[in-house]
Amino acid sequence: MDKSELRTALVEALLPRASRLGMERSELTDDLDLLRSGLLDSLGFVDLVVELEKRSGREVDLMSAMERPGGSTVGGLIELFTRIA
């Protein structure tokens, strides 16, 4: 999966929850922090990562990803899945 495919998959996965909270697709920008915004709780975040792992066929190191600044933003997640291992 390339960046734009990942972004699409991520947005599709987030949209149901986002729309129930009254957020629009256009608000799901790269700098949106999924945890701080209240869009996801910790368990929801992990479930999202697992879902993306299934779709992309890649396993990521979530622990070290969380250590990086911006690790829980939309952009941070895309970066996590697309950077060269």
Added chain:
Amino acid sequence: MNVLHPSTDPIAVFDRAVAVWPSRPALDIDGAVLSYGQLSAAADQYASACDATLPPGARVALVGQRHADTYAALLGILRSGRSYVPLHTDHPPERWQQVMQRAQVAALFDARNSTAFRTVDIADPAHAVGEAYVMFTSGSTGGPKGVPVLRRHVAAYLAHALGHFGITERDRCTQLFSLAFDLSVHDLFVTWGSGACLCVSAEATGLRTAAHVQRAGITTWFSVPSLIDLLARMRALPPGGLPHLERSFFCGEALRWDQVQRWSQAAINSSITNLYGPTEATIAVFEQVVEPPYPASGTVPIGRPFAGSTAKVNGGGTEGELILGGPQVTEGYLGDPAARTNFMRGSNGDTMWYATGDRVRCDPSGIYHFLGRMDDQVKVQGHRVEPSEVDHVLHPLLQGCTSVTVAVDRSGAMRLVTFIDGPADAVALLHALRERLPSYMMPEAIRVLERFPLNPNGKVDKRALKELAHNG
């Protein structure tokens, strides 16, 4: 300065450690370490600032930022004879305002903005001599409910914890609980009362916990059980992965045996203790140390009450509502006499009793088992949530309609769903709720029905609503 005795005041427990271990590490925030002597000196500055600017016995709102100044200010407030009212960093400003007004705080401390106490313009500040803190929990009558906890209540908890939990000055302890959660009082004062080091991560949200524990060389763990599920789902609990842990405590929600299994396989050298207690009875009053072999399913008993505390089942049978009595039971809720019905003073005039609303069974060996709630209260990641509080917040926003919020279990995690019996803009309402409620109290959805399902008695059928919520 007053001479305090450790049996009556948590600050005396800290002071004793300062005297015995002045140069040992007391606080480690992501590698920046303060010794007991340094932390005490910083606390002294805050105590002097309190004395200079605030009336005696005042309450001070304290934003629970994981910052050295926050911990020093908390100690300074207590050392000066005042009481702290923690504010959760993630809660919306409107809720902070409610909490500050209800607690009649005289000042606000927010380490993010300033290291000074900012006085609050209030007509009638509280005079709370002998109080340690006020913790706010979800209230079924709308708005957060304050539980004032006196120093002697905390001292009674510490007397048990310091005598039985086996923590020493060589230990390094977690500080995972928000300061706005009374289990953080265990983190701070059991650690400091033992001369151990409190290890804080400024960004220690659930997801960052595993790396922090490895890096900080933690020996003593304390968290809600649901953190085990989170770490397991993150693949952060490999077999033998937490070998440095020597003891683990869990509290805040029911601990399941499958969680114990998972934890014991990672923390292979750690004891495991299940603690139980409501905020109204100060941190925890029951304990159960678990030993293998562990059952495959079900929940761990809450065990037996601490020596000095008393438990009984309402009505005198072996199953029913748990009533707690003893030196940790607080005196009632803040400024809300109507809600004191679950507090009773014993016939001797000294002992307070508190009806917990928790349903328990006492087995023939005297071990208590948690069965559930008498009411609708649920735990969301360890936070007490009264679903009806959401409805109270919604009420003024609904024009002529009614809302009913129910909790549903989504593969082990509790979520709220709100139903409304008439036309409403669910999106606008969710926006409004976000400004008023903490994130863990936010409904995952608002659903509009033409009318509520009713049970044979003509009341709203919450069971039917839960099924609706569960199925979509």
